[in-house]
Amino acid sequence: MGPCGSDKDCKVDRVCDAGRCVWSQPPGVAPPGPKPPPPQVVRPVPGATAPLPLPQYAVEPAQAMFRFGPAHRGRSPFVLPSAKPSVWWTYTTGGPITSSPAVSDDGSVLIGSHDDKLYAIARDGSLKWQYATGDIIFSSPAVGHDGTVYIGSDDDHLYAIGPKSDRPRWVFQVGSCPQRVGIGPEASKCDVDAGPTIGPDGVIYTGGDGIYAINPDGTLRWRFPTNGHVASAPALLADGTVIAGSQDDLIYAITPTGQKRWDFRTGADVESSASVGDDGTIYIGSDDRKLYALNPDGTLRWAFNTGGDLRASPALGNGVVYIGSFDAQLYAVRTDGTLYWTFRAGDRILSSALVDAKGALLFGSQDDRVYALEPEGRLRWSVELGGDVDSSPILAADGTIFVGSDDKKLYALRAGISASR
Ligand SMILES: [Ca+2]
Ligand SMILES: [Ca+2]
Numbered sequence: 001m002g003p004c005g006s007d008k009d010c011k012v013d014r015v016c017d018a019g020r021c022v023w024s025q026p027p028g029v030a031p032p033g034p035k036p037p038p039p040q041v042v043r044p045v046p047g048a049t050a051p052l053p054l055p056q057y058a059v060e061p062a063q064a065m066f067r068f069g070p071a072h073r074g075r076s077p078f079v080l081p082s083a084k085p086s087v088w089w090t091y092t093t094g095g096p097i098t099s100s101p102a103v104s105d106d107g108s109v110l111i112g113s114h115d116d117k118l119y120a121i122a123r124d125g126s127l128k129w130q131y132a133t134g135d136i137i138f139s140s141p142a143v144g145h146d147g148t149v150y151i152g153s154d155d156d157h158l159y160a161i162g163p164k165s166d167r168p169r170w171v172f173q174v175g176s177c178p179q180r181v182g183i184g185p186e187a188s189k190c191d192v193d194a195g196p197t198i199g200p201d202g203v204i205y206t207g208g209d210g211i212y213a214i215n216p217d218g219t220l221r222w223r224f225p226t227n228g229h230v231a232s233a234p235a236l237l238a239d240g241t242v243i244a245g246s247q248d249d250l251i252y253a254i255t256p257t258g259q260k261r262w263d264f265r266t267g268a269d270v271e272s273s274a275s276v277g278d279d280g281t282i283y284i285g286s287d288d289r290k291l292y293a294l295n296p297d298g299t300l301r302w303a304f305n306t307g308g309d310l311r312a313s314p315a316l317g318n319g320v321v322y323i324g325s326f327d328a329q330l331y332a333v334r335t336d337g338t339l340y341w342t343f344r345a346g347d348r349i350l351s352s353a354l355v356d357a358k359g360a361l362l363f364g365s366q367d368d369r370v371y372a373l374e375p376e377g378r379l380r381w382s383v384e385l386g387g388d389v390d391s392s393p394i395l396a397a398d399g400t401i402f403v404g405s406d407d408k409k410l411y412a413l414r415a416g417i418s419a420s421r
């Protein structure tokens with residue numbers, strides 16, 4: 001039972017829980033180990049003056065982020081190729097890629113790697129620039145309205161890079177964990193592997209030893225402490241409420257000023273990120289193998305059982321919620337909580353699905369494949385890559401697909417070309 005930073009560090013079917021490799025627990029069984037410390041409660045001080053209002057920022061939409069927007073629907077405005085694509089190019093980094101790519105308005109493909117680096121790759125597959133952080137990158141790049149690239153690192157920092165150069169505009173340290181780099185519970189508590197998510201006003205949300213809101217100038221807006229690490233990319237409701245899961249098994253709703261609105265207890269770690277429907281329904285998975293649908297007030301609408309941990313984030317389209325499970329199946333669940341269909345891949349699914357403009361689906365699996373499914377669940381095509389595909393694929397306007405793999409490569413897949421390698 002060695003220390004671990006993620007499931008990747010654990011052999012066989014064990015998962016990384018609080019820095020230790022453990023066998024997945026059946027739902028409802030408490031994991032072994034010491035009891036967590038009592039909750040930190042922030043109480044208003046009697047007689048204290050009201051907090052100063054938080055600064056307001058102009059509303060300008062971000063260029064790109066994990067799950068494509070702060071509601072995290074995974075819904076692409078573009079159309080997946082109908083024919084099976086080929087590998088157009090690959091870019092090899094120095095480590096496995098679990099980060100999900102982002103495409104900025106200038107066409108650059110941004111990706112983080114376990115070699116600690118953030119890469120900006122041109123549309124022809126050549127390197128534009130790279131930036132080395134101090135530890136592994138699990139986080140996915142987000143691109144602000146002005147082209148600034150935000151990336152988190154296991155070195156406990158959130159970086160804002162560019163937009164005019166490959167240098168950081170600012171670096172924000174999340175938490176004050178004594179051991180910043182390496183693996184194990186102490187070193188991973190303040191890892192910045194959640195999102196980041198950019199709000200409509202440019203405020204950046206991420207996790208670590210709690211949920212963080214960071215102003216566009218790199219100053220702390222607020223921090224909400226949790227009893228477990230937050231790896232779940234925060235999602236935003238229309239009213240600005242921030243939703244994130246934690247390894248303390250709770251799903252949190254935090255007001256735009258950083259106060260707790262409610263929490264909801266699941267049976268295990270919540271590393272999945274929430275997706276928010278048009279009606280404000282919150283869909284999120286848990287390691288207790290359930291997909292939850294919560295009302296905006298935090299009450300349970302329904303829970304749907306799958307056969308494995310849910311680390312992927314749900315996608316939403318056409319009244320259907322799509323989520324991959326560690327039981328190797330992609331589930332299509334209607335918004336009333338009934339099963340529509342499932343599709344079985346060859347291994348665990350950690351990759352979050354994309355829904356294209358016509359309702360087709362795209363996701364990766366640890367069977368090393370990228371799958372495209374028809375809206376009714378039939379296989380359209382699959383492409384084999386060189387390793388696990390835990391990265392969530394994205395789709396460019398011209399139909400090019402970008403995705404990372406454990407074989408250290410960023411792939412550009414394109415239909416209607418002859419394979420270049
Ligand atoms: Ca760390
Ligand atoms: Ca837990």
Ligand SMILES: [Ca+2]
Pocket residue numbers: 347366367368387388
């Ligand atoms: Ca594999």
